[in-house]
Amino acid sequence: MTPVIEIIATFAVIAALTALAITLYRNRGTRKQSEAEVNAWKLRLEQDLQKAKEERHNLLDALGDAFLLVDSAANIQFANEAARSLFGARELVNRPIRETLLDPRLAEALLRCLETGEPVQSRVVLPQQTSLRGDQENRGVNAWIIDAAQLANPSDGNSITRVIIRDVTAEHQIEQVRKDFVANASHELRTPLAIINGYLENLLDDDMLTEPNVARHFLTIMRKHADRISHIVEDMLVISRLESGEANTLKIEPFRFRSCIKDVIERLESVIRTQNADVVVIMKNPELIVKGDRFYWTQVLFNLVENALKQNPHPDLRIEIGCENDDDSTHIWVTDNGVGIPSADLTHIFRRFFRVEKHHSQQEIKGTGLGLSIVKRAVEAHGGTIQVSSTPGSETKFSIKLPLTPN
Ligand code: ADP
Numbered sequence: 001m002t003p004v005i006e007i008i009a010t011f012a013v014i015a016a017l018t019a020l021a022i023t024l025y026r027n028r029g030t031r032k033q034s035e036a037e038v039n040a041w042k043l044r045l046e047q048d049l050q051k052a053k054e055e056r057h058n059l060l061d062a063l064g065d066a067f068l069l070v071d072s073a074a075n076i077q078f079a080n081e082a083a084r085s086l087f088g089a090r091e092l093v094n095r096p097i098r099e100t101l102l103d104p105r106l107a108e109a110l111l112r113c114l115e116t117g118e119p120v121q122s123r124v125v126l127p128q129q130t131s132l133r134g135d136q137e138n139r140g141v142n143a144w145i146i147d148a149a150q151l152a153n154p155s156d157g158n159s160i161t162r163v164i165i166r167d168v169t170a171e172h173q174i175e176q177v178r179k180d181f182v183a184n185a186s187h188e189l190r191t192p193l194a195i196i197n198g199y200l201e202n203l204l205d206d207d208m209l210t211e212p213n214v215a216r217h218f219l220t221i222m223r224k225h226a227d228r229i230s231h232i233v234e235d236m237l238v239i240s241r242l243e244s245g246e247a248n249t250l251k252i253e254p255f256r257f258r259s260c261i262k263d264v265i266e267r268l269e270s271v272i273r274t275q276n277a278d279v280v281v282i283m284k285n286p287e288l289i290v291k292g293d294r295f296y297w298t299q300v301l302f303n304l305v306e307n308a309l310k311q312n313p314h315p316d317l318r319i320e321i322g323c324e325n326d327d328d329s330t331h332i333w334v335t336d337n338g339v340g341i342p343s344a345d346l347t348h349i350f351r352r353f354f355r356v357e358k359h360h361s362q363q364e365i366k367g368t369g370l371g372l373s374i375v376k377r378a379v380e381a382h383g384g385t386i387q388v389s390s391t392p393g394s395e396t397k398f399s400i401k402l403p404l405t406p407n
Contacts, residue, residue, distance in 0.1 A: 066165040069151075070097055072158055074114055086165065109146040110163055117159070119149035125172065143172035184353040188232055188369070192225035228368075235370035238299070239352070242377040250293040250381055257290045257297070257323045257332075258283060264301045264321075271309050275317060279305070282322035290323075290330055291405070296378040303371040304334040304398050310367065312338030325404070332400040340392030349388055350376040 057080070060067050066083035068076055079092035092100060097114075101107040109122040125143045147164040199218045208214050241249050261281055265272070272279055290297065301321065308319045320335045341349060345356045353369035375398075379386045384402035389395075 065167075066163075068092070068097075068163040068165070070110070070114065070161045070163060072114065072160075074098065074111065076100060077160065083165065086167075106144065106146060106165075110148050110161075113148035113150070113163075114161055117150050119147075121145065121147045123168070141169065141172065141176075143168045181352055185232070185236060188353060189229055192228045195225045196222045232368045232370070235368045235374060238374050239370060239377055242296075242374070242381050245381075250296065252292055252382075253294065254289045254291050255294045255297075257288050257330075258286050260290075260294060260298050260301060261321055261323075263298050264305055267302060268305060268309060271306075275309060275313055276315055277309060277312075277317040277319060279319045279321065282320060282324075284324055288323055288325060288330075290402070292382050292402070293378075296381070300375045300378050300400070301332075301334070303375050307367075307371060308334065308336035308338060308396070312336060314338075328404055330402040330404060332402065333397060335395055335397040337393075337395055340394070340396045341388070341390040342392065343390070346388055346390060350386075 057078075060078070061081040063080055063082060066086045067078075067080040068083055069078040071077050074097045076092045076095055076097060079087075084092060087100060097110060098107055101110065103126065105124050105126065109120045109124070112118075113120040123143065123145050125141060127141065145164075145166040145168055147166070148161055151160045151162055199222050202208055203215060203218055208218065258281075261283075265279060265281075271277075305319060305321065309317070316337075318337050320333070322331075322333045322335075324331055341356055345354075348354045349356075350372050352373045354372075355367070355369045376386055379400050379402070382402055384400055386398060386400045388399075389397050
């Protein structure tokens with residue numbers, strides 16, 4: 001090889017090596033760059049996943065119902081805020097469901113779903129003083145709906161079950177009150193109906209129509225009981241209207257309260273006179289104006305004053321009707337110095353059909369047992385409150401507080 005060729009060959013090798021070195025260097029840069037890119041993607045993906053997870057948790061936390069995710073081994077994997085507060089401050093995640101829902105009636109529905117894979121919806125009513133955690137808790141009757149269903153049916157057998165626990169205690173109580181109302185109303189209506197039927201049978205089967213005096217006597221009794229039935233039905237309708245919460249139930253207008261008192265005294269005048277009762281009106285401002293539905297306020301006062309008269313047919317009865325305003329409310333009261341209400345009965349006095357039986361010296365029940373329920377509902381429909389205190393034989397006082405601007 002000639003020296004020239006040798007030099008050229010050396011240069012060619014150097015050039016090739018340099019090109020290789022440059023290529024290798026470049027590739028190393030590219031590899032580094034793609035590694036950095038992959039890492040950046042990874043990070044972004046993780047961040048996105050974390051964000052999505054947080055958003056999902058926030059959404060589930062916003063649910064009013066308790067929500068749990070439970071794995072196939074019956075361990076809790078997720079609990080939303082409602083669930084956490086339902087079970088107290090205890091840690092729920094990674095804990096077995098059997099340990100968390102101590103009451104077997106609650107756990108049973110959920111475990112059935114885990115075992116069978118079938119969706120389960122079950123309503124659980126627990127007796128007083130039992131909470132979800134099985135602790136002693138004074139919450140009255142508690143009712144829950146447990147709704148459990150598997151989210152998917154994966155081949156690896158590691159299924160997730162979602163559980164919704166809805167507290168339906170309030171609905172349950174309303175339902176119970178309705179049931180009681182229907183039962184009580186039927187009971188109250190059955191008695192006068194049975195009496196009317198009895199007299200009708202006598203009149204027809206025993207052919208009493210031929211004896212006008214007896215027939216008249218029977219018919220008079222029947223009319224009294226028919227009146228009672230229509231009284232009960234009317235009272236029930238008033239309660240139902242007040243409870244419906246419909247905006248047009250009340251016609252709110254300003255009226256002079258004194259005129260309302262006057263109407264009530266006039267309507268009860270013959271009873272007041274017969275019983276020789278002393279009815280006193282206390283109003284510092286006789287022109288005092290109340291904003292409300294005059295019809296219902298007359299009924300409220302009528303029921304309270306009529307009760308005071310009805311429960312105390314003895315002489316020396318003094319009834320006081322009062323009304324005055326302070327800065328933010330109107331205070332209305334009715335007091336009497338009659339037999340009063342035993343303290344044990346005071347908390348039940350506004351319940352529908354409640355009566356203090358002991359005081360029924362009369363042979364037959366005169367009222368419907370709905371009078372005070374109407375009073376309470378009418379007062380509350382105006383945004384007011386009513387309280388009762390009683391020292392039997394001394395003073396029984398019904399006090400109403402009504403905001404100056406009603407709802
Ligand atoms: P009723 O139609 O029987 O009067 P209410 O709801 O008006 O029904 O009253 C319920 C019960 O409360 C009455 O049966 C009575 O036992 C008691 N009560 C109400 N007001 C008085 C009062 N002023 N004095 C004594 N007992 C009262």
